[in-house]
Amino acid sequence: MNQTNSPINVVVLISGSGSNLQALIDGQQDGSLPINICAVISNKPNVKGLDRAEKYGIAHSVINHKTFDSREAFDAALQAKIDSHTPELVVLAGFMRILTPAFTQHYAGKMLNIHPSLLPKYQGLHTHQRAIEAGDDFHGVTVHFVTAELDGGPNIIQAKVTITPTDTADTLAKKVQQQEHVIYPLAVKWFAEGNLTLEKNHVVLNGKTLDSAGYQLEKII
Numbered sequence: 001m002n003q004t005n006s007p008i009n010v011v012v013l014i015s016g017s018g019s020n021l022q023a024l025i026d027g028q029q030d031g032s033l034p035i036n037i038c039a040v041i042s043n044k045p046n047v048k049g050l051d052r053a054e055k056y057g058i059a060h061s062v063i064n065h066k067t068f069d070s071r072e073a074f075d076a077a078l079q080a081k082i083d084s085h086t087p088e089l090v091v092l093a094g095f096m097r098i099l100t101p102a103f104t105q106h107y108a109g110k111m112l113n114i115h116p117s118l119l120p121k122y123q124g125l126h127t128h129q130r131a132i133e134a135g136d137d138f139h140g141v142t143v144h145f146v147t148a149e150l151d152g153g154p155n156i157i158q159a160k161v162t163i164t165p166t167d168t169a170d171t172l173a174k175k176v177q178q179q180e181h182v183i184y185p186l187a188v189k190w191f192a193e194g195n196l197t198l199e200k201n202h203v204v205l206n207g208k209t210l211d212s213a214g215y216q217l218e219k220i221i
């Protein structure tokens with residue numbers, strides 16, 4: 001467990017539906033995750049993820065990037081809001097903004113992201129379609145520590161899904177999301193229990209340095 005044996009404070013950033021947020025709320029509720037989600041912040045108003053926070057009595061707010069003149073100004077406001085909650089961990093759960101290096105540096109080793117591809121493959125958008133068009137046999141999802149490089153890793157954990165001949169971007173997205181809701185809570189649990197750290201840009205899990213692909217979930221769907 002972590003040094004105090006108590007739940008760690010987590011701030012979750014979202015831009016949309018918040019199904020990954022829900023997986024973390026579920027873990028907090030059923031006691032499997034030693035976390036206290038102290039705030040949910042969205043850069044978009046009126047998204048479903050905010051309703052989820054409301055339902056569970058979690059503090060939630062919108063910082064609309066469209067009301068800022070620059071990326072730096074938005075990130076500074078976001079950082080101030082996050083830090084007002086003094087989180088030990090910041091979780092990007094479908095948060096669709098490119099972040100400035102100053103922001104990512106501020107949370108070095110304390111901020112996680114989930115990306116729907118087997119990184120380093122398919123950084124950026126439209127990952128499911130790109131995997132199909134490339135004729136890949138497998139696709140998947142990666143949880144990684146956030147650095148200045150967009151979707152750049154370092155990887156913590158990956159889960160694979162099989163691409164079948166009938167798969168479309170939509171069916172593939174559904175399979176990938178199923179895996180997302182398994183591996184994100186797992187990575188957050190490792191971090192919250194003090195077993196996952198970033199050391200000199202290498203991921204250390206239970207005292208062992210992981211290779212660049214990260215921990216591989218055995219179950220492939």
Ligand code: GRF
Pocket residue numbers: 014015016017018019020021049093094095114115116177180
């Ligand atoms: C997920 O597919 C995640 O991988 C991507 O954005 C989506 C967010 O989904 N970065 P949700 O808002 O958690 O439902």
